[in-house]
Amino acid sequence: MSATVESSRKLSTTERRPSMAERRPSMPAGRRPSVIPHLAGIEEPALPTTPDQCDVLICGTGLVESVLAAALSWQGSNVLHVDSNPYYGDTSSTLTIEQIKAWCHNVNINTAGFRGYSKALLYIPRPDQLNSRDYSIDLTPRVMFARSDLLSLLLKSRVYRYLEFQSLSSFHTFENDSFGKMSSSKEEIFTDQSLSLETKRHLMKFMKLVLESDSPKSVKELEAYKTTPFTEFIEAKYKLTPAQVNELCFTLGLSPIPNILTPEGLSRIRRYLTSFSVYGTFPVLYSKFGGPGEISQGFCRSAAVAGATYKLDSQLQSYDSKKKIATFTDGSTVKVTERLVCSPSQAPANAENVPDKQYEITRLITIVSKSCKEWFSEGESAAVVVFPPNSLPSANAFPVQVIIMGSGSGCCPNGQCIWYLSTVEKGDKARHDLETALLKLEESILRESEDGGFDVDLTDDDVVVRPDGNVSVINSVKLGKSFKEFVPKEKLTFLFKLMFTQFTSVEPFGVVNENIFKNALNQGSENSVDHEVLYSNMPSAEVSYDGIVTEAKLLYTSIVGSDDDFFDVDFEDDDEDPLAGTQNDSAIVDEDDEEFKDEMDFEL
Incomplete structure (x- = not known):
C-alpha cells in the first residue's frame, strides 16, 4: 500500500462521525432498557x-x-x-x-x-468554512415509504430503536421553469383552483383505480394494458395533461426510467398513496444523521x-x-x-x-449555504425534487431525481442544505444533465427565497392558499413574465461539490x-x-x-436453503412506547399501534 x-x-480512521450510542437521546427515568442493548463501542471494534x-x-x-x-x-x-x-x-x-x-x-x-x-x-472552494464532523454525507441517499418491507423489518427486528426518523411530505416537479408541489390528497385536489373540475374528476378516478388495481375487476380491465407504457395509459385513458402525467409517473412514482410499463407505474403510485397517512400526513420517512x-x-x-x-x-x-x-x-x-x-x-x-458493471448511476452532491426552507413543509427538513424527461435545456432523456436535506436532518449545520442529484443516464451526458439541473435548482431557490430579490405584483386572483398553508400561483402568464425579468440580488454559495459514477449489475x-x-x-x-x-x-x-x-x-x-426463518426471532416484548423519549417529529410506531391506519379512502 x-x-x-x-x-x-x-x-x-481518526476522523469519524459520532457513533449512534453518542447521538442517541438518554433514556428517560423509569423506562426499562430495550431487549437489544445500546452496544456502545461497536463503532470502533478493536480485534x-x-x-x-x-x-x-x-x-x-x-x-x-x-x-x-x-x-x-x-x-x-x-x-x-x-x-x-x-x-x-x-x-x-x-x-x-x-x-x-x-x-x-x-x-x-x-x-x-x-x-x-x-x-x-x-x-471544496472554501475549506475553512467547513468543519468536517458537522456533515453526514450519504454515498447512496434513499428515502423510506411508510409501507415498505424494510420498515416492517426494522420494526420486527427492533433495529428501529437504534435510529431516529423524520417525515418528508414535499414532492416537487420541475415544469415551466419552476417547481410545483404535487396535489396528492383528496383534499388538495378538491381545493386546488388551478385544476379544472373535469381534471379533478379524472384524477380522482385514476387514484381510485390505483387503490383498487389488485381487485379482480381491475385486474381484468388492466390486462389489455400490461405492455402499454404507463405515461401513454394515463394520458389517453384519463385525459391528463403531460405535466400531470409527469407528476404522477416521475414525482409520486419516482420512476428512474421513462419507459415504465402500466402495471409497474400503477404499483409505484399505489406505494405512495397507501403510505400516505399511515403514521401521519406524509408518505415518506428518512433516517436522521444519515x-x-x-x-x-x-x-x-x-x-x-x-x-x-x-x-x-x-x-x-x-x-x-x-x-x-x-x-x-x-x-x-x-x-x-x-x-x-x-x-x-x-x-x-x-x-x-x-x-x-452493466448499468451506471451518476451522482452529484452539493452543500449550499442556504436553508432552502422554501421547499420544505412546515416542521420538516427534507424534500424531493424531480426533473422529468425532456424538462431541462439539456434535453434529458432520463429523469433527474433530487433529495434535499436541510439542517434539521442532522446532516449539516444551520443555514445550510445538502442536495443529492442522480440520473441513470450514461457518460458525459449524465454529468451535463446533472449540472443543468443544479443550475435550475440554484435559480429556483434564489427566486423563491425571501431574500432572493424576486418581486412579482400578484393579486388575490393570481394565487390560491392550499390546504397545507402554502401559496400556489395560478396566473402562470404573469409569473412566467416575471421569471424572465428576474435578476437575483444574491448568488448561491456552494461549499462543496462531489460528482462520481457508480456501476451496478x-x-x-x-x-x-x-x-x-x-x-x-x-x-x-x-x-x-x-x-x-x-x-x-x-x-x-x-x-x-x-x-x-x-x-x-x-x-x-x-x-x-430457505428464508422461512429469516429474522424469525422471538423478541421479548417489553411494552415500551416506541415514541417515548424521542423527538415530536419522530414517526415510527409499532404496527399494532392504534395510530396505524388503513389505506386512504378515496371516493368520487
Missing part, C-alpha cells in the same frame, strides 16, 4: 487478531450485507463481518468531509476495496448482539475455495465452514467473478422483482469455478429502500 493511500486510511474459524464470512458492511449478517446471526450462524474501510457502511456509507476526501482519492487510484466507482470529482449508513450500522449492532464478530480495516486478499481459507492483506486468515459473501466493492484485486426497475436480483447475483456465481463465493450487488438506482430485503433474503436462502 502506498504512503498516500495509507495516510488516507489513517485520516479516515487484535482474526478468529480462526467462522460459518459465514461477509466482506463489506453495506446495507444488504448488514441485514444479512443480522439475519444469519440471529439464526445461529457464526458470522465474521469485515470491511476494508475503517468505518461502517461500505457502498451505503455516511461520511464526514475528510472521509469523503479519502474516499475520492481511493476511488481515483483504484484502491482495493473501492471497486464499482469511477471519476470522483471533488470541489440514511443507509445509519441503518447499516443499526443492523450491524443487532448482529453483534446475536454473536457476530466485527473487524474493520480488513481487506480480503484471496480465498482458497478448496481449503475454504480466506486470507487478508494483513496476513491473517480464517477458515470458512459454509460460505463467503462479498460486496463487489470489496472483491480482491484478481477476482474474476464479480458481477458485471441491477437494472433500473419498475417494481421489486426477485428475478432482477437473482439475475444480477447469478452473473457472479454461474460464470465462476468458485461456487463457494456469493457476491452481493452494488446499490441500484432506486431512491427508495425497495429491493434491499429482497436481495438479503436471496443471499440468505443461498446459504441456509
Whole structure:
C-alpha cells in the first residue's frame, strides 16, 4: 500500500462521525432498557487478531450485507463481518468531509476495496468554512415509504430503536421553469383552483383505480394494458395533461426510467398513496444523521448482539475455495465452514467473478449555504425534487431525481442544505444533465427565497392558499413574465461539490422483482469455478429502500436453503412506547399501534 493511500486510511480512521450510542437521546427515568442493548463501542471494534474459524464470512458492511449478517446471526450462524474501510457502511456509507476526501482519492487510484466507482470529482472552494464532523454525507441517499418491507423489518427486528426518523411530505416537479408541489390528497385536489373540475374528476378516478388495481375487476380491465407504457395509459385513458402525467409517473412514482410499463407505474403510485397517512400526513420517512449508513450500522449492532464478530480495516486478499481459507492483506486468515459473501466493492484485486458493471448511476452532491426552507413543509427538513424527461435545456432523456436535506436532518449545520442529484443516464451526458439541473435548482431557490430579490405584483386572483398553508400561483402568464425579468440580488454559495459514477449489475426497475436480483447475483456465481463465493450487488438506482430485503433474503436462502426463518426471532416484548423519549417529529410506531391506519379512502 502506498504512503498516500495509507495516510488516507489513517485520516479516515481518526476522523469519524459520532457513533449512534453518542447521538442517541438518554433514556428517560423509569423506562426499562430495550431487549437489544445500546452496544456502545461497536463503532470502533478493536480485534487484535482474526478468529480462526467462522460459518459465514461477509466482506463489506453495506446495507444488504448488514441485514444479512443480522439475519444469519440471529439464526445461529457464526458470522465474521469485515470491511476494508475503517468505518461502517461500505457502498451505503455516511461520511464526514475528510472521509469523503479519502474516499475520492481511493476511488481515483483504484484502491482495493473501492471497486464499482469511477471519476470522483471533488470541489471544496472554501475549506475553512467547513468543519468536517458537522456533515453526514450519504454515498447512496434513499428515502423510506411508510409501507415498505424494510420498515416492517426494522420494526420486527427492533433495529428501529437504534435510529431516529423524520417525515418528508414535499414532492416537487420541475415544469415551466419552476417547481410545483404535487396535489396528492383528496383534499388538495378538491381545493386546488388551478385544476379544472373535469381534471379533478379524472384524477380522482385514476387514484381510485390505483387503490383498487389488485381487485379482480381491475385486474381484468388492466390486462389489455400490461405492455402499454404507463405515461401513454394515463394520458389517453384519463385525459391528463403531460405535466400531470409527469407528476404522477416521475414525482409520486419516482420512476428512474421513462419507459415504465402500466402495471409497474400503477404499483409505484399505489406505494405512495397507501403510505400516505399511515403514521401521519406524509408518505415518506428518512433516517436522521444519515440514511443507509445509519441503518447499516443499526443492523450491524443487532448482529453483534446475536454473536457476530466485527473487524474493520480488513481487506480480503484471496480465498482458497478448496481449503475454504480466506486470507487478508494483513496476513491473517480464517477458515470458512459454509460460505463467503462479498460486496463487489470489496472483491480482491484478481477476482474474476464479480458481477458485471452493466448499468451506471451518476451522482452529484452539493452543500449550499442556504436553508432552502422554501421547499420544505412546515416542521420538516427534507424534500424531493424531480426533473422529468425532456424538462431541462439539456434535453434529458432520463429523469433527474433530487433529495434535499436541510439542517434539521442532522446532516449539516444551520443555514445550510445538502442536495443529492442522480440520473441513470450514461457518460458525459449524465454529468451535463446533472449540472443543468443544479443550475435550475440554484435559480429556483434564489427566486423563491425571501431574500432572493424576486418581486412579482400578484393579486388575490393570481394565487390560491392550499390546504397545507402554502401559496400556489395560478396566473402562470404573469409569473412566467416575471421569471424572465428576474435578476437575483444574491448568488448561491456552494461549499462543496462531489460528482462520481457508480456501476451496478441491477437494472433500473419498475417494481421489486426477485428475478432482477437473482439475475444480477447469478452473473457472479454461474460464470465462476468458485461456487463457494456469493457476491452481493452494488446499490441500484432506486431512491427508495425497495429491493434491499429482497436481495438479503436471496443471499440468505443461498446459504441456509430457505428464508422461512429469516429474522424469525422471538423478541421479548417489553411494552415500551416506541415514541417515548424521542423527538415530536419522530414517526415510527409499532404496527399494532392504534395510530396505524388503513389505506386512504378515496371516493368520487
